[in-house]
Amino acid sequence: MKIGSGFSTIDIAVSGLNAQDKNMSIISSNVANAQTTDNGSGKPYRRVEAIFKTDSDNGIGGVTVDDFSEDQSDFQKILKPGHPNADKDGYVSMPNVNLPIEMMNLATATKAYQANAAVLKRYQSMAETTLELLK
Numbered sequence: 001m002k003i004g005s006g007f008s009t010i011d012i013a014v015s016g017l018n019a020q021d022k023n024m025s026i027i028s029s030n031v032a033n034a035q036t037t038d039n040g041s042g043k044p045y046r047r048v049e050a051i052f053k054t055d056s057d058n059g060i061g062g063v064t065v066d067d068f069s070e071d072q073s074d075f076q077k078i079l080k081p082g083h084p085n086a087d088k089d090g091y092v093s094m095p096n097v098n099l100p101i102e103m104m105n106l107a108t109a110t111k112a113y114q115a116n117a118a119v120l121k122r123y124q125s126m127a128e129t130t131l132e133l134l135k
Contacts, residue, residue: 015062016116
């Protein structure tokens with residue numbers, strides 16, 4: 001079963017699995033760094049997002065993570081006098097990671113991953129049925 005310019009059902013589903021795996025890794029990194037006030041350069045961790053693109057020119061094909069983009073929204077400042085990264089007024093710049101949003105993004109990426117896995121499972125079932133019929 002071929003679709004478009006050489007992409008099979010399996011290729012498309014596997015590319016979706018790979019892309020969502022990278023996306024879930026990025027989201028996990030955001031969650032893990034939600035309290036990182038110094039990323040090594042003296043600034044708080046900045047939230048990262050995956051940018052997806054299709055693998056073909058005509059829009060029929062797989063998907064890949066094309067690039068990563070840092071969220072440029074403002075850092076939240078919280079009052080924590082005595083914190084090593086506090087400014088002169090006692091405020092600490094916190095990462096621009098919003099945990100509820102990250103958890104929703106993770107749930108969406110997980111569902112997309114599961115959908116691609118289900119496509120592979122159904123394709124395998126169809127292939128097995130076809131082989132049974134050919135016996």
